[in-house]
Amino acid sequence: MKFIPYGHQWIDEEDIEEVVAVLKSDWITTGPKIEEFENALCEYVGCKYAVAVNSGTSALDIAVQTLNLPRGSEIITTPFTFVATSNAVLYNNLKPIFADIEKETRNINPEEIRKKITDKTKAIIYVDYAGHPCDIEEIKDIAEESDLYLIEDASHAIGAEYKGKKIGNFADVTVFSFHPVKHITTGEGGVVVTNNKDFYERLKMLRNHGIDKSALDRFGPEAGWAYDLKFLGRNYRITDFQAALGISQLKKLDEFLRMREEIVRRYNKAFEAIPEIETPIVKAYVKPAWHIYTVLLNGINRDEFFRKMRGRNIGVNLHYIPIYRFSYYQEHFNINSGDFPVTEEVFSKIVTLPLFSKMTEDEVLTVIETVKDFGTV
Ligand SMILES: Cc1ncc(COP(=O)(O)O)c(C=O)c1O
Secondary structure, eight states, rough: OOOOOOOOOOOOHHHHHHHHHTSSSSSSSSSSHHHHHHHHHHHHHTTTTEEEEEHHHHHHHHHHHTOOOOTEEEEEEEEESSSHHHHHHHHOOOOOEEEBOOOOTOOHHHHHHHOOTTTTEEEEEEOOOGOOOOHHHHHHHHHHHOEEEEEEEEETTTTTTEETTTSSSSSEEEEEEOOOSSOOOSSOOEEEESHHHHHHHHHHHHTBBBBSSSSTTTTTTOOSSSBBOOSSSOBBBOBBHHHHHHHHHHHHHHHHHHHHEEEEEHHHHHTTOTTTEEEOOOTTTEEEOOOOOEEEEESSSSHHHHHHHHHBBBBBBOOOOGGGGGGHHHHOOOGGGGHHHHHHHHHHHHHEOOOOOOOOOOHHHHHHHHTGGGGOO
C-alpha cells in the first residue's frame, strides 16, 4: 500500500489551465492577477483589504512590522504552533513571550495571557490551532483592557467562523497560509487581511521593499519614473501564476472544507468507542475549518504508536514540538518547559492523523482500521 501523507494538495485541470494562461500572458509577476486574487479573498472573508505575499511566514513578518512597535516590545503568543509564528516576532527585533494553552482545543489560554502582560507587552498573536478558532472575544477583552494590538495567525483556519462571522474580521491583522498542506494552495503563499486602511497601505509597501509604487503603477506611457522608499521592507511578492492558482483554488474552498469536515466526522465516530483515543472537540460558538486532525493518546505510548503507524504507511505527524524546546530558543531565552504544564502534557500525547480533501474512501478506511488494529500490530 502507498504511504498516506498527513496532508496533500488538490490540483485539478482547471487550476492548471489558469496557471498556464498566466504563464502565456505579459504579466507573470506584479501584474493584474494579484489584485484579482486579493479581491476574491476579501469577498470570501468579508473583509476590506488583502495583501497577498509569497508565504504565510512573510505575511506574519509584515503583519508584525506594520504595527511599528518600539524596540524591546513583547508580544504574547502560543508555544504550541509552527515556529513561523514566533520567528516573525524575532525578525522584528521584538520579544516573544509564551503563554500556556488549553488542553481541549490546544489554543492559547486567555487566562494565561493575562498572567504574562507587562508594561512592555504591545500585542498578542493567537493561532487558531487545527482550524478551531480561539476564544476571540476573551482575547479581545484582554487587548482592550491593556491597549494591545491583535494579530490572528489563521494559517490553519481560512473559512472558519467565530460566532457566525468569518475569521479575518476580528484582529487588527489576520494571516492565512497557502502552503500545499493547507486548505487551498498557491504552491507557497500567504496573505494578510485587515479592515484598517493605514495598515493596508503599509503592508502593500512592506511586501515590495518598502517602495510606495508597484510595478503596475509605474507601467505605460503616462507613468513616470519616480518612487520612494518609505520603510525597510523586503521582496515578499507573490507571482501572478500563483495568484491565478489561488483564485481557482478559492472557488473550491467551501467544497474542500466540507470534504475535510466529513473525514473528521468519520474519524470521530470510528474512534468514539476507544477510550484511549481523545478526539477533538468543537466549542459551541465556532465553525472550524479543519486543517489537521489531532488526537490525544491516553494510556498508549505515543512514540510507539507513531512508529507502528509509519511502519504501516500511515503518515502520522506531530503538531507541534513546543517552540521553547528548540535549541535556538533555548540558547536565546532559556525558557523552562515546566512553566507550560498543559503544552507539555499535550505534546507528550498528541499525534496527527492524515487529513486532506483528496483522501480516497480506501485511504480513510485504511487509517481507521490501522488505528483500531494498533493493539495487535
Ligand atoms: C500556524 C502557522 N503559522 C505560520 C505558518 C507559516 O506558513 P508558510 O508555510 O506559508 O510560510 C504555518 C505553516 O505551516 C503555520 O502552521
